[in-house]
Amino acid sequence: MTLDRFINKSRKPKMDRDLEKKPIASTQIQEELLEDSIREQPKIEEKRIDEIPIEAEDGIYMLVSANYSSSDNKPYLLFYDIKNHRIIKWMDVTDHHPYAYSKEPIESLESLPLIVERMNKQQILGLRTEEKIDPLSDKKIQVTKIIVRDPLIIGGRADSLREQIKLWEADIKYYVNYIMDLGLEVGSYYFFDPQGLPRRYIFQPSKEIRKAMEKLSDEERKWLERLAEPVVDFKRIALDIEVYNPRGVMPQPDNPEHPIFIISLCSSDGLKKVLVYDLRGDISNEGIKNDKFDVEVFKNEIELIKRALDIIREYPILITFNGDTFDLPYILTRSAKLGFKEVRDFIERGRNEIRITWGIHIDLYKFFKNVSIKTYAFSGAYDIISLDSIARALINKGKMETPGHFDEMSIQEIIEYGFTDAELTLELTQFNNNLVMRLITIIARISNMTIDDVTRLSVSNWIRNRMFYLHRNKNYLIPRSDEIREKKWGRHFQPVTKGKKYVGALVIDPKPGVHFNVIVVDFASLYPSILKEYNISYETVNCPHDECKTNLVPETTTWICTKKKGLISEFAGIIRDIRVNVFKKLSKDKNVSRDNREFYGVIQRALKVIINALYGVIGADTFQFYYLPAAEAVTAYGRYVIKKAIEKAGELGLEVIYGDTDSLFIKDPDMDKLELLIEDIKKEYRLQLEIDKIYKYAVLSSRKKNYFGLTSEGIIDIKGLMGKKSNTPPFIRNVFYEILDKLRTVEDIEQFKMVRKDIIEIIRDAETKLINKEVPLEELVITITLSKYTDQYTKTTPQHVKAARKLEKAFGIRLQPGHMIKIVKTRNNDGVAPIELVRSVDQIDSKKYIELLHSTLEQILEVLDIKVNKGKKVVMIDERKVSLDKFFKF
DNA sequence: AACTGTGGCTTGCTTG
DNA sequence: CAAGCAAGCCACAGTT
Numbered sequence: 001m002t003l004d005r006f007i008n009k010s011r012k013p014k015m016d017r018d019l020e021k022k023p024i025a026s027t028q029i030q031e032e033l034l035e036d037s038i039r040e041q042p043k044i045e046e047k048r049i050d051e052i053p054i055e056a057e058d059g060i061y062m063l064v065s066a067n068y069s070s071s072d073n074k075p076y077l078l079f080y081d082i083k084n085h086r087i088i089k090w091m092d093v094t095d096h097h098p099y100a101y102s103k104e105p106i107e108s109l110e111s112l113p114l115i116v117e118r119m120n121k122q123q124i125l126g127l128r129t130e131e132k133i134d135p136l137s138d139k140k141i142q143v144t145k146i147i148v149r150d151p152l153i154i155g156g157r158a159d160s161l162r163e164q165i166k167l168w169e170a171d172i173k174y175y176v177n178y179i180m181d182l183g184l185e186v187g188s189y190y191f192f193d194p195q196g197l198p199r200r201y202i203f204q205p206s207k208e209i210r211k212a213m214e215k216l217s218d219e220e221r222k223w224l225e226r227l228a229e230p231v232v233d234f235k236r237i238a239l240d241i242e243v244y245n246p247r248g249v250m251p252q253p254d255n256p257e258h259p260i261f262i263i264s265l266c267s268s269d270g271l272k273k274v275l276v277y278d279l280r281g282d283i284s285n286e287g288i289k290n291d292k293f294d295v296e297v298f299k300n301e302i303e304l305i306k307r308a309l310d311i312i313r314e315y316p317i318l319i320t321f322n323g324d325t326f327d328l329p330y331i332l333t334r335s336a337k338l339g340f341k342e343v344r345d346f347i348e349r350g351r352n353e354i355r356i357t358w359g360i361h362i363d364l365y366k367f368f369k370n371v372s373i374k375t376y377a378f379s380g381a382y383d384i385i386s387l388d389s390i391a392r393a394l395i396n397k398g399k400m401e402t403p404g405h406f407d408e409m410s411i412q413e414i415i416e417y418g419f420t421d422a423e424l425t426l427e428l429t430q431f432n433n434n435l436v437m438r439l440i441t442i443i444a445r446i447s448n449m450t451i452d453d454v455t456r457l458s459v460s461n462w463i464r465n466r467m468f469y470l471h472r473n474k475n476y477l478i479p480r481s482d483e484i485r486e487k488k489w490g491r492h493f494q495p496v497t498k499g500k501k502y503v504g505a506l507v508i509d510p511k512p513g514v515h516f517n518v519i520v521v522d523f524a525s526l527y528p529s530i531l532k533e534y535n536i537s538y539e540t541v542n543c544p545h546d547e548c549k550t551n552l553v554p555e556t557t558t559w560i561c562t563k564k565k566g567l568i569s570e571f572a573g574i575i576r577d578i579r580v581n582v583f584k585k586l587s588k589d590k591n592v593s594r595d596n597r598e599f600y601g602v603i604q605r606a607l608k609v610i611i612n613a614l615y616g617v618i619g620a621d622t623f624q625f626y627y628l629p630a631a632e633a634v635t636a637y638g639r640y641v642i643k644k645a646i647e648k649a650g651e652l653g654l655e656v657i658y659g660d661t662d663s664l665f666i667k668d669p670d671m672d673k674l675e676l677l678i679e680d681i682k683k684e685y686r687l688q689l690e691i692d693k694i695y696k697y698a699v700l701s702s703r704k705k706n707y708f709g710l711t712s713e714g715i716i717d718i719k720g721l722m723g724k725k726s727n728t729p730p731f732i733r734n735v736f737y738e739i740l741d742k743l744r745t746v747e748d749i750e751q752f753k754m755v756r757k758d759i760i761e762i763i764r765d766a767e768t769k770l771i772n773k774e775v776p777l778e779e780l781v782i783t784i785t786l787s788k789y790t791d792q793y794t795k796t797t798p799q800h801v802k803a804a805r806k807l808e809k810a811f812g813i814r815l816q817p818g819h820m821i822k823i824v825k826t827r828n829n830d831g832v833a834p835i836e837l838v839r840s841v842d843q844i845d846s847k848k849y850i851e852l853l854h855s856t857l858e859q860i861l862e863v864l865d866i867k868v869n870k871g872k873k874v875v876m877i878d879e880r881k882v883s884l885d886k887f888f889k890f
Numbered sequence: 891a892a893c894t895g896t897g898g899c900t901t902g903c904t905t906g
Numbered sequence: 907c908a909a910g911c912a913a914g915c916c917a918c919a920g921t922t
Contacts, residue, residue: 704905852913
């Protein structure tokens with residue numbers, strides 16, 4: 001099988017490099033050799049094309065990925081051909097080589113036996129002095145660039161250079177360096193000049209983007225231009241395999257003893273196909289006909305796999321759900337076992353991923369598992385990372401219900417089941433006008449990271465990657481994380497909570513009760529704004545200049561640089577500004593076409609993911625530019641400005657009844673005074689306060705982070721209350737929501753009184769059902785995540801762990817961290833059991849559930865003067881308490 | 891020796 | 907990332 005579509009645009013080097021044959025005697029010669037090979041990086045030029053529709057242009061490619069080829073000993077780039085919808089592999093023609101930096105001068109490096117030995121072995125190609133700026137000392141320094149033959153000489157092996165001498169920039173993946181050195185931007189478009197070098201091709205921005213650009217700085221304009229470029233509708237195919245495994249045995253890629261018997265395929269250009277290996281020889285053509293997709297039957301497993309490869313090779317992008325850990329490795333190992341060795345020409349194992357040789361493989365499982373994607377891009381719409389749960393949440397479709405094992409299903413059912421998986425996988429990349437593919441591309445543009453990495457790595461890696469580039473642009477030597485940590489810390493506060501590293505946000509004590517007409521104002525993206533406005537970055541906090549030491553962060557001994565703009569601060573500023581000032585506005589602008597509006601919405605969302613994570617990563621020790629004093633400075637300013645805002649509100653006669661981190665709840669304010677407050681904060685602190693929402697009424701409990709309210713749009717907004725939490729039983733949660741639903745209609749006291757009777761009725765009814773054991777088991781399930789292996793709970797044994805251990809014992813299995821345990825409160829010795837082991841409702845501990853019902857409802861009822869009598873099984877109104885009337889005296 | 895009450899601590903989930 | 911909540915575990919002290 002040949003891959004004729006696989007165009008390799010690289011040119012053969014003119015001659016076999018002399019450099020690699022002769023031993024290198026002195027740096028003098030190396031200098032000369034390096035002169036033409038490394039020093040001259042190509043300058044990538046730009047070309048502007050006016051208003052050309054994206055599909056029409058020939059020879060235009062989007063840079064989507066890169067890697068290092070150890071067989072060619074060269075880096076390569078992968079481009080998506082937007083006309084012919086295939087991937088072009090472009091091998092380096094610039095004689096670029098891997099490198100890292102040392103702070104030792106050339107002479108002392110040359111006297112090191114290690115270096116001499118590696119030079120003689122041709123592993124080190126050359127040493128060169130360069131001038132860089134050290135961001136930590138803010139001084140120009142001389143560093144030695146060590147240029148090597150292949151990336152493993154720098155790092156990745158036990159005897160690599162970085163394990164033996166102190167190096168800088170030695171943990172940047174080689175292809176990342178390569179992209180940066182060539183000045184390339186992932187997700188942007190290129191064409192190839194006559195020399196075969198990629199040149200930037202810039203689409204003419206839309207009218208509204210051009211208009212927005214007028215007011216911006218050059219740097220911001222570049223960002224805008226890059227982000228707003230159209231995203232091609234990638235041609236892609238989703239794949240899903242079924243393995244015929246005996247009951248109770250999970251197929252393992254490391255031991256592929258069971259046959260692959262179904263391969264389902266579903267593509268963006270309408271291919272719908274299920275390939276079946278007739279392993280029992282009993283499939284009739286009649287029985288498998290289906291009007292939704294084609295079916296092909298094979299008498300041989302290898303033929304099945306080969307056919308699948310033939311089809312998917314027509315697609316530049318392969319989409320899977322768990323393809324990195326299951327489908328593709330299984331195809332690999334199973335093929336090898338069956339003697340189909342050529343499979344390695346198409347599917348390759350990477351370090352943490354599986355690659356396809358003709359294109360890009362995206363494993364959606366990893367992408368949707370990404371915490372930032374889950375919480376910020378999709379607002380936590382799905383909770384379990386499974387195809388079924390994600391598809392249900394995002395496209396309102398689930399997997400097929402099955403009896404549990406293939407033996408109990410007809411072949412038609414199995415085929416349909418398999419196809420549904422492939423179909424859902426594809427649809428997850430298609431809904432909302434290809435939202436997911438666009439999101440991935442935009443994040444690649446923001447982070448300048450390859451599509452493969454964007455879909456597999458976390459937000460701190462995305463940010464780190466862009467930070468590298470920002471350092472390079474300023475000729476900064478990228479600091480090692482240990483250097484940043486060794487900087488002065490000078491911390492003065494003990495965190496409030498044990499186990500935390502620094503002090504966080506301020507939460508104001510709520511004023512309990514029912515409050516009418518509450519306006520919530522909040523600081524528009526407070527932490528990013530603080531990062532920007534107060535110049536916070538790892539190098540500017542506690543900077544080396546004496547003259548900055550008086551620029552103190554309020555209530556700390558930390559100071560901030562007044563001479564140089566910090567990199568993180570600058571990045572936060574740009575991302576925040578273009579999000580707020582451009583994309584958020586345009587995504588709501590009625591004068592913009594619907595398509596564009598939607599696209600700007602995606603960009604806005606991607607920027608939000610990054611901006612929300614920025615502060616967090618500074619305080620996370622897994623981040624290369626982690627620096628606690630910087631994270632602490634952010635929260636210190638945050639506490640400072642919210643205190644000042646409350647102070648000012650008080651002076652103006654506004655009543656603040658609650659606030660959390662960046663928000664203030666103001667009761668029935670005079671709008672002119674509110675306006676004054678906002679103006680004052682803007683003037684004084686360069687931060688924007690804005691009206692977030694208005695509650696017709698807000699019900700605050702005495703607990704922080706626990707309240708609900710009826711918004712001006714007529715929606716009941718619930719925060720923190722137990723009834724909302726995922727680990728309350730559905731039965732209790734439903735009662736909770738039923739009560740809140742009653743409250744939705746309330747506008748005055750009479751209605752409140754009427755509703756109160758209804759509420760008590762609801763609760764009594766619920767109690768009766770519990771006592772009479774009329775509630776089905778599933779309604780009483782409490783779902784709790786197992787966050788460790790059961791044997792790793794050493795300090796205490798929580799209830800869900802007890803239940804989990806029973807499950808493990810009963811089924812002889814080992815539950816994985818992240819598994820959701822479904823427990824039920826029972827009347828046995830330790831009060832819990834996994835629902836799987838409970839036969840009937842009789843085993844339920846009704847008393848426990850009534851207690852749980854009461855404590856859940858108490859949070860809302862205490863404020864409404866409905867008393868729950870603990871112990872007793874009845875609810876009563878505490879008539880002695882003042883009635884609701886007090887809330888209406890205004 | 892069995893029971894009850896208390897407080898520190900762990901765990902999981904949510905808010906911002 | 908920290909703050910904050912509820913539930914439950916667990917050791918300990920003080921009854922009965």
